Amino acid sequence: MTAIAGAVADGVLPGRVWLYSNYHCNLVCTYCLTESGPKVDRRELSADRMLEVAQQAAELGFTALGVTGGEPFLQPDMAETLARLGAILPTVGLTNGTLFTGRRLAAAEVLAGSDVALQISLDSADPDVNDEARGPDNFARVVAAIPALVERGVTVRIATTRELGDEADMSRLCELHRGLGVPDSDHVMRPVISRGRAVTTGMGVAAGMNDLPAELTITADGAFWSPFGATVHGGRLDTDLLLTRTTDPLRVPALTLLGLVEGRPAGADSTLNIR
Amino acid sequence: MSRVQLLDATTAPLTARRYYQNGDPGPLVGALATVPELLEVSMPFLAAVLGPSALDARTKEIVIVRTSALLRCGYCVDTHSVVALDTGLTIGEVHALRGEGAAVLADQRENALLGWVDAVSGGRGPVGDEVARRLGRYFAEHETVELTLLVGVTMMLNRFCTALDLPTSPEVVRRLAAAGLR
Numbered sequence A: 001m002t003a004i005a006g007a008v009a010d011g012v013l014p015g016r017v018w019l020y021s022n023y024h025c026n027l028v029c030t031y032c033l034t035e036s037g038p039k040v041d042r043r044e045l046s047a048d049r050m051l052e053v054a055q056q057a058a059e060l061g062f063t064a065l066g067v068t069g070g071e072p073f074l075q076p077d078m079a080e081t082l083a084r085l086g087a088i089l090p091t092v093g094l095t096n097g098t099l100f101t102g103r104r105l106a107a108a109e110v111l112a113g114s115d116v117a118l119q120i121s122l123d124s125a126d127p128d129v130n131d132e133a134r135g136p137d138n139f140a141r142v143v144a145a146i147p148a149l150v151e152r153g154v155t156v157r158i159a160t161t162r163e164l165g166d167e168a169d170m171s172r173l174c175e176l177h178r179g180l181g182v183p184d185s186d187h188v189m190r191p192v193i194s195r196g197r198a199v200t201t202g203m204g205v206a207a208g209m210n211d212l213p214a215e216l217t218i219t220a221d222g223a224f225w226s227p228f229g230a231t232v233h234g235g236r237l238d239t240d241l242l243l244t245r246t247t248d249p250l251r252v253p254a255l256t257l258l259g260l261v262e263g264r265p266a267g268a269d270s271t272l273n274i275r
Numbered sequence B: 001m002s003r004v005q006l007l008d009a010t011t012a013p014l015t016a017r018r019y020y021q022n023g024d025p026g027p028l029v030g031a032l033a034t035v036p037e038l039l040e041v042s043m044p045f046l047a048a049v050l051g052p053s054a055l056d057a058r059t060k061e062i063v064i065v066r067t068s069a070l071l072r073c074g075y076c077v078d079t080h081s082v083v084a085l086d087t088g089l090t091i092g093e094v095h096a097l098r099g100e101g102a103a104v105l106a107d108q109r110e111n112a113l114l115g116w117v118d119a120v121s122g123g124r125g126p127v128g129d130e131v132a133r134r135l136g137r138y139f140a141e142h143e144t145v146e147l148t149l150l151v152g153v154t155m156m157l158n159r160f161c162t163a164l165d166l167p168t169s170p171e172v173v174r175r176l177a178a179a180g181l182r
């Protein structure tokens, strides 16, 4: 058993490895950690590179994958790539859910019955509240996409990112997602983190190394402590949660991460409930 | 203005943070911190080669200032002129090593050393036998090995700091001005 496999089995290291497929996005959300938008530096990982990382992750003893961005489905053949990643390790693919019409919706059918879940962002049961942060028509497009994906056999989770909770809205949101075919167990909530565009817009809570689970995160520019670490501010990639520039072999950043985790007090990542 | 972003305490990567615990570690760390896995290995290596060792500090600073002057590295010449003064070299000696004044190192041993440094850092191809024989009169073989590595590492730093245009720290500039070395 590798040192990584042992640490994952013992719960010392989270089992998931994240891949930033790209940093560009068709949306420009107010709290975006990566300052994503249509014209930003793409910082792409090719499908082949992601599959290589996944293979090495499995060999090292990691147990799950996540793909995030930017909007991963702007990359060609992302559904096919996710299906191939899911054949290596269980995978969650984050998406804003606005691109699942026509050809992309049909292509997503490859995920039916696979070990891949799509995690779609939806912040409020109130279209105006949701769209204020995520852009015009976002709510309508997302609530159309979710049942369309569910009907095609794709596992869908919902992620809600919000500042201090409005409980009444939250229960309406839960009713909504149940009605769209997504059970409570597939609804995750997280606070806005004050990084990226959220710093500029004055939103969110500060999160440092000790607030974030140590989930190895691979980008085109290096390896990070957490997917919440590989953020962009002022057009520059943040480096405060950078582990190494080397990502191949994956053992290099994985062992650096393990070394740091072993020096951290137990349970230190639980304060903000960021998962 | 440096050619690369120099990371500070707020932008320093996780494994680099310890270098910032006692304040600004300087532009060399600030630049290397952008590739933290290289910082991790290069700082202990540089400390072993440039820091206290079997060779006395005066000898080492003669090597570093002289090499840096021959390679025309403003950053290293500035920074190590101050270290050389702190090590006990005179202002005149520092001027001489920088090629700015008449040679004032009267000592035969140190002149043999300068011959070796000039041949290793300034030349191309083999180093002449006579230069080596002169050095061998005053320095043991293990010292020759260490001196030669010190010249080589200084040359590496010279090119790194010059190419990336690392800025001399304000404190060093102030010290140099006070000593009439800038």
Ligand code: SF4
Residues within 6 Å of the ligand: A025, A026, A027, A028, A029, A031, A032, A033, A034, A035, A036, A037, A069, A070, A071, A096
């Ligand atoms: S938060 Fe997600 S959907 Fe919104 S701009 Fe950023 S990457 Fe795009």
